[in-house]
Amino acid sequence: MTPAMLLAPDPVPLCWRRSFPGATEQARAVRRFVGCLLDGFPLLDDVLLAADELVANALRHTESGQCGGRFTVEVVQTGDRVRVAVTDQGGPGEPACREAGELDESGRGLRTISLTAASWGWHGNDRGRTVAAVFGGERSA
Structure with missing residues (x-):
């Protein structure tokens, strides 16, 4: 380890969390929230798409909607x-x-996220779950 490596601390994580009412119009508020926080992040468009898809899934497929x-x-x-x-x-x-069929109107969200994110995953159960995607760094295979 070089002296410079000893002096360079690991980046400090920045964390933001916000709760939203379970209504479809909140997707726009989520995009604004994330967009303002990450203004200038090189993969912002991918992050916004993922956030939008994750919110749509929460509203469509869970009690949150x-x-x-x-x-x-x-x-x-x-x-x-x-x-x-x-x-x-x-x-x-x-x-x-x-895989969604060519004419399916839905079902592509997590597939799209899997193709653009470095990784994605979920944990939880029928009472609550978290679905997350990571962007930047190296993409996992």
Whole structure:
């Protein structure tokens, strides 16, 4: 290890979290929230697309999209990497990346995220789950 490496600390992560009402018009508010935080980030368009897809999935497939529902968006930036995550109130089924047919009107969101993000994943159950995508750094295979 060189002396310069000893003096250079690891980047300090910056973390922002905000809760939103479970209504479709909140997708625009999420894009504004994330866009303002990451202004100038080279992969901002990909992060915004992922945030939009994750919110749409939370509203469409979980209790967060029901009357009185809520979801939370978290953005973590560490150096040249950004993690965007959406935590919902759970629902039936599990998030899955699948091939959508040419004429399908939906079903491409997580597939798109898997192609643009360095990595993505989820954890949780039918009472609540978090789906996250990481951008920047090296893309995983």
